[in-house]
Amino acid sequence: MVLFSLVASHSSIDLETVARLSAGAAAVSADVVAGDNAVAGLITLATCNRYELYVQARSAEEVSDARQSIVSAVSFHCGLGEEFVSDALATQHGTHVPRHLFAVSTGLESAVVGEREIAGQVRRALSTAQQAGVSTPALVRLFQSASKTAKEVGARTALGQRGMSIVSVALDLATELADSPSLAGKTAVLFGTGAYAGAAMAQLTQRGCTDIRVYSSSGRAETFTSSRGGMALDESSMPGALAAAHLLLGCSGSEHQLTALDLAQMRQGVSTQLTAIDLALSRDFAPEVADLPNVDLLTLETVRQAAPEEQESTLSEAAALVEDAAKNFEQAQNSRSLDHAIVALRRHTMGVLDDEIAKIRQQHGCTAATAEVEFAMRRMVKQLLHVPTVRAKELAAAGDSESYLAALDALYGLKVEPAARPAATASQRTASDPGTQGSDGQVASA
Incomplete structure (x- = not known):
């Protein structure tokens, strides 16, 4: 069994490049594992701050070939040159693989240190790979160990106890800009219907915002609001909602970007202060929105810079637990x-x-x-x-x-x-080997 990872995150490259690399992430996984190459399995972790691929090569001698197969697939689907993709994706081997993933799952590597959402994103990455038939027992064990480590760090340290997340820090900034401690009586328009949008919806509700309107370019707003509340928007109701809004939250990352011209036309004659929070990696709102009168624009980079730091002792405790967990995982794999x-x-x-x-x-x-x-x-x-x-x-x-x-x-x-x-193939192993469904199955390799 040989595991390695390819990592691009906010800590090493700009977020725009991360977004471009992660375009077509699902197609990359399917193409690579289905192909006749050195990749036995692949789990992709794509969030607003990172694009990471955790890979099992068929043998130690084929790691280089496996990496090249993935680089070629990413290049094809995101439209960037292979050399550029290869340079952007840092390669990790050995104990660095579990150590990094465990640190990511606990929030130690997040833009907002200790954020809560990342642990759920790690679990969903595993579930998605299993459902697509691209995981392997070894990768399942790796991600299950990451989730276990996140729980242990949460239980044994103060990391994350403040309940911070990218969404919560962004809304803190928005309330500061509006000079208002509460969102009660405010109107918010939410772009997106995914898990990230769900977290944003929950935060808005907790902060007293009761007028939440949801737009989805894919037409899923009705389904989203039927279970979470709020009002679904379509193309005809969007202008009126934007004219009345105090807060915009972009969580979709769709190809339909709201331009400064469109927003200015829909808010013509409106003097109400508007705060636009763009949390989508590929930008829901054009940067020029910030130049409009009575409009403030907060981006992921803004949120990252404004995020409060955890206490040094807490970070040290969490890092020590991550290190121990990584060593234990490596020993278990060696055994x-x-x-x-x-x-x-x-x-x-x-x-x-x-x-x-x-x-x-x-x-x-x-x-x-x-x-x-x-x-x-x-x-x-x-x-x-x-x-x-x-x-x-x-x-x-x-x-x-x-x-x-x-x-x-x-x-x-x-x-x-x-x-x-x-x-x-990996899909055949997933169908036949119960280990790929979460049991501690044995990898058939030396």
Whole structure:
């Protein structure tokens, strides 16, 4: 099993580039895993601040080929050159992979440190990959461990206890600009109907905003408001809603961007102060909106810069837990690297035992004495295999699988080869292997 990740986030490149890279993320996953290449599985984490791909290569020798397959697919779907994409996606290997994902899931790597939404986005990324048939048991374990780490950090530290999120910080800024501690009596127009829009809707309601109108270019506003409240908008009702609005929230990231000209026409003659909060990675509102009179524009970059810092002690505690979790995950993964060798030793030993028992039966028949001898011999062999099995786990966890394989060859003449490259596609494995649905299934590799 070989895992690596490709990462582009707000901490390394600008958000516009992150948005361009993540265009067509779902198509990238489907194309790469369905193709005849070195990629065994892929889980994509795409949020407003990051585009990250967690990959299982079919073997250590094929990591470079697997990376190139992904870079080519991302380039094709986002329209950027392969060299540019390759430079933008930082590659992580070994313990850096779980360490980074675990830090991301806890909110340590977020623009708003300790934000709550990211843990849910990590869970949804896993669920989406499983439903699409592009995950593998190893990737499932990685993401399940990330969610477990996020819960542990939340329970054992003060990180995130203030309930901060990108949405909450943005609304804090909006209320400061409006010089009003509450959104009661205000009219808000929400663009988008996804999970991010749902979080924004909940925050608006908690802050006393009861007049919330929702627009979706895909026509899902009616369904969204039927379960969450608010009023659905369409093209005909949009101008009146924007004219009455005190607050705009962009959470859709659709191709239909609200231009400064359109907004100026719909608000002609309106002097009410308007705060537009653009939380979409690909921008729901054109930057020129900020130049309109009586309009303030807040962007993700604005929110990131305004986010309060957590206390140093809390960050240190959370980082230490993440580090421990990453080491434990790596040790657990290493301990599985000799499973095939353990199986080979057991098969060899039990084969010898079965041959000897067959000889006893030929000589003495199926008597009670023969049964007792068989029981005693099987018990003895089981006890003899206990120590080699434990040592295999210990050596694998320490990264010294070679010593164990060499010992099997020297003592038993067993030349254990790494597991063969699987012939089935990732979608076939997802359908047949219960491990891809969340169980702790074993990866069939050395």
